[in-house]
Every structure is written in structure tokens, then in C-alpha cells.
Amino acid sequence: MTALATAGRTLSSVFLPLAILLALAAARRRPGRLRTAGAAGAVLLFVAAYAEALRAPELSRWLYRLESPFVPAIALVVLPALFLPRTGAWRAFLLVPAAFLLLALGAIVRNLAALPAGTRFAWFLVHPQLLALGLASFLALAGRLLDVNRFRTLVRISTFLVLMYGGFAFRQSLADYQAMKGRRMTATADIANLSETSPVLRDADRLAYLPAAPCRFSADGGYVQGCVMELLQRGLQINWRRVAAGDPGEAAVAAIALAAAASILALAFAGARWWCGWTCPLSALGDGIDWARRRLGLPHVKTTPTIRASYLFSGLSFGAVGLLLASAVPHLDAQGRVLGCRIPLYPFCKLCPGQQLCPVAARGLAGYPPLPGTDWLFGLFRFGALALLALFVISFATGRKLWCRFCPMGMVGGLFNRGGLLALRKQPLKCNGCGACNEVCPMDIHSVARDMEHEDVSCFDCVYCLKCVAACPRTDCLRAELAGHPVAVSRTPHLAAPTEESRP
């Protein structure tokens, strides 16, 4: 393996940003030159050990499954943009994202120019790593000019475009694009029967997931493999008896699923429910509904503890039923039945509104898939899918992000809201109890406003949209911290013009 390839592989490890962030957190907890040098040494040690491990072919293959094409963008652009001190060195660093952006745009133009004569428009052909680097660079540069709220909107729109339309608009190469077109012609748009698709990031040896809800169940396959619930179902559908019996195919599936789980947990540890608040395409669709409500001048419903508890309990039940059905899949007979009941692959996904909404968002109303017949588990999949779609629309139309209290994908991220690397912190002594944070909170969280004892006010439901930080009228009362480093800080209104520190 060449030095360049080794560097590329090391930069792709999902544990590299984790190592950097943990080292930064340790250095920040007890500042001092020795501590900083120790943290830098720990990261260098990780890099050296990883590069050395790549020299052993079998270890190299094992590690390959723990790498992600998104990680170089995080390591090279996002982390420096967030952590570099705002000095001359930071301005010099801006040349890096500028260079990556030009590189990504150049690659797209070059690929389009290299299309054989007579080839019809093939959208933007670009390697996923370059796309991620280009997108992160664009956002890092734009982030300098925008406040938190506008910046979040920009991130949401950008990631929505990639995750929702990337299945056809950002394929890796012309051959990949044409293969997608071929599949699209023959794919049956059917909720119950559409089981495997070919996302852009599909790889025979590795699957790339994100902790949000980027559904791949459309005819073009989507961009990433899916969300955490898709992965959990995949794990439950593994036939462990066949794995234990030494079936190599099943063992490979198990290896891929377990490695993907490790990767997604590393991303969730670093970002918790930030993924929901900033990148989830389902939530972005819901924001569209919420935007329409606001344009119509309709008020939103203030939730009560009973409503919130009902959503949490219903979401947990929905997740549990979906996973229980997924665990029955290895026991299906030749007719696709277990105990006489017909169950599709990925049963949770067949009920999730994502599988109805994502194809429509990508292809228009013509993309709406036919609903399952009543023969699928006595009509549960037909009526359940419709009921959950209705709940999704009603929740976003009336209660801002009320749906996100129900979403089982988000609940998994919520586990990392406390204890993960991202935290919402408050200085109670600076709080005047105005309640502005609660007013703007789309999740209707009250604890941030009410808690006057603790500094860490992160909670299970928070999606880190940071609207509270932007709305808080007291300087440095509320702040979002990543690995102990402030990434957004509240400002008194007359000082609230975007400053270097308040920018994300």
C-alpha cells in the first residue's frame, strides 16, 4: 500500500475524529502545555498505530469496514473549522476548504466533459469522498458569513439534496449512473416488495450509514445505506445459526453489519441528536410542512406532558414491534410466512413514513409506491403505513418537531445526548428566566429554561438545532460545546451581530 493510500485510509477511520475529539476534551479539561502535548501525542500514536495496522493485509481488511467516505471531510475540514483559534492561522486554513471546493467542482466539470459523445445528461458524477469534502468546505466557508439559524438552514438544504436526490444526482461514475438508470427502469415501486436497493455508497464489503433517517428505499437507491433502524433490522435478520455453522456468506453479512454498527455508534457518540436537527431528510421534509403552517399564520400546539409521554411510549412501541417482526424474518418459510403471517423484509421500514415520502420527494407524486395488500400481517402494513404517514403530517403541521419525539431513529441518538461529545451548557447565574429558549424550541423542551442548578442541560429530546442559543438574550448564558469547546454561544441582542465565536 502506498503512503498516499495509507494516509487516505487512516483519514477515513471513523475512530480518528473520535480520537481527536477525546484528546481535545482531555486537553481542555485541564489546560496546560503538557496536557496539550500529551493529547497531540495520543492522536499521533493513533495515526501511527493505524497506519502500521494497515500493513497487515487481514487487519487492513478488518479495518476497512470501520472506515467511512464522510470522515476525511470531518477530519480535514469540519474539525479544524470548529476548533482552530480565530487567529491568522485560521484565516490561512480557509485556503484548505477553498482548495477542496475547487477540487470537487473541477472533478464534476471534468467528469461531465469526459462523457462520451451522445451521452445524455448524467447529473453530477463525483466520488463520494470528494463530494463530502466539497460540501463540508462550502459549508465551512459559508458558515463564516451566517448566523446559527441561517447556517442550519443551509446545512439542512445541502444535506437534504445529497441524501434525498443523491441517488441519481451524485452517482460515482457514468457506469454507476447508467446502472442506476437501468435498475430504475425495472425496479418495482412497492413498499412491501422493494427490499434491497443500490445506494451510491453501497460497497460489497462495507455499508455506510448515518445516524439520521436517510432512506434508501427509492428506485434510485438513495445516497447512503440507511438509518440506524435499518441497520438494527439487518442485524436481527442475520441467521446466527448459519453464521455459527460456518456459512461464509452469512458470516460476511454479520461482519458488515457489526462493523457498520460500530461506525454509526462512533458518529452518534460524536454528534448525538445533532444529526436529527441538522441532517435528517425526514425532519427536513417536516420542516417544510411547519414552514407552510407558519406562512398560513396558524399557531402551533403547545404540548402537554401527557402528549409528550404518549409520543415517547408510542414511538418505543412502534420501534419494538418493527424490530420484533424483523427478528422473525430468519424463520420465514418458503412462502415468506412465519406462524402463517406474511412478513416483508425490513418490516419497520415498511411502516416508516420515510419509505413513502422519500420516493415522492425524489420522483414526485408518480413515485408514491403502491401500498401493501391486506394479506401482509392481516393488513397491519397497509393501515399501519397510512396511519404513521398521517401521524407524521399531523405532528409536523401542528406541533413543530413533535414527530421527533416519536421517531425511534432519534431515540437511539438521544442515548448519546448526555455523555456523548456534544453538550448544551448553561450558566444558571446568567439566566434571567425569560423563557426565550423554551419559546423557540421546536421540541418544546422546558428543562433548559427551568433548570437553575446544573450546567449541563443536555437532555434526551434535544436535537441541537441551537435555536435556544441564538434566542437567548444573555451573553454566554447558553452554549453548545463539542468536546468541551464552545461551538455556539448566546449573545445579548445589541451584541448579537454575528461574531467569530457565535458562528458555528
Place this chain on the structure above:
Amino acid sequence: MFALALALLAAHATLAGEARLEIRDIPEGFSIATGDGPNTLPAPAAGTFLVAGSFGPADFAVADPAQVRALDADGRVLPLAVESATLLAEFGEISGMRIAFELPAESLARGLPRLEWGADVTNVTRLVDRFVLPAAAMPAAVRTFTIAAAAGSAPEGPPQFATLEVIADSRADTYYLWYLLPIAMVFALLAVRKAVAR
């Protein structure tokens, strides 16, 4: 002379790996179709077993299914059938497949058959889309196999422990249980940080 040199080279073909196979009765729920049809494997002759099963130990990787051969206890090469639908390619190489071969019962009495593979191994291999076992031969003349524990390795215990032993001793891309280690690390970190935050 040239032919002799070729014969010598063939005799010293470098092996990438070798595994001895323990022959077992077909277990209940063995997932291969039985019946008659175009893909049905030929019924074994009298005094022979038709041995079928999945093969893909961790150190198994070949560029072509023909780079695998089966030998009986006397070292005679046995014709091999490979189910092409089960060819598992990982990292650009074939790392698993379902195979079938006929094994004389009397050779089994003299010792275990073995599989050899490597870049220099050549064999005439018949590719079959999907295996269908001959119904008439089931179950009396059909067997499956497991990989025999290498000499000096831990004694075989109950099946589940034997399996764990194979996993712990296997290499690289089927070190799948080792992926639990980073998962455990993340949860341990989370638990510690939650406790500290409290």
C-alpha cells in the same frame, strides 16, 4: 525434459491453504433444495457419498473457483462442483462458496478428505447455478462437512463452543465478533462520561 519440469512444478504447487474435512450426516433443516431438475447433482454411485456444504474459512481466498481441489485420504483428486450462486466475493477475491463432491466410503475409513487451495492449484471444476440434491439419495448417501480442528488446537466441545473457538482462531475478514470490541468501547465511554457528568 520440459514436460518433466512442468510435472515437477505441478507436484510442488504452492498451497495458500489446506483444511481437513470432518464428514457428518445432513442435519435437520439443512438449507439445500432436494428434488430432480437440470441442476440436480448426480446421485452418488454405490459405496460413495455425495458430500455438500459451505466452505469459507477465514484464510480462504482464491481468484477462481477452479483454484480449489478436494482430495481423499489417499491423495486422489475428487471432481468438485461449485454452486455459482453462492460464490462470495470479498475485497476482490472469492472468500466463500458451496461445494459438492463424491467421496468413496472406503477412503473415509482410512482418513479424512481435505481441500486445498492456492494460486497454483488447478482443478477441473463444474459450476452449477444452484445445487439441488438428488431426492433418491437423501438422506442415506448425502453428507455434509465441517472443518476439522487442526492438530494441537483446543479439543472440540459442544457445537456452540467449537464455533466460538473457530471464530477466535480465525483471521481478518471473518473476525466479525471482534467488531463488538469497538462497539463495547463506545458504550463504555458513554457510560463513564454519563457517570462523570452526573
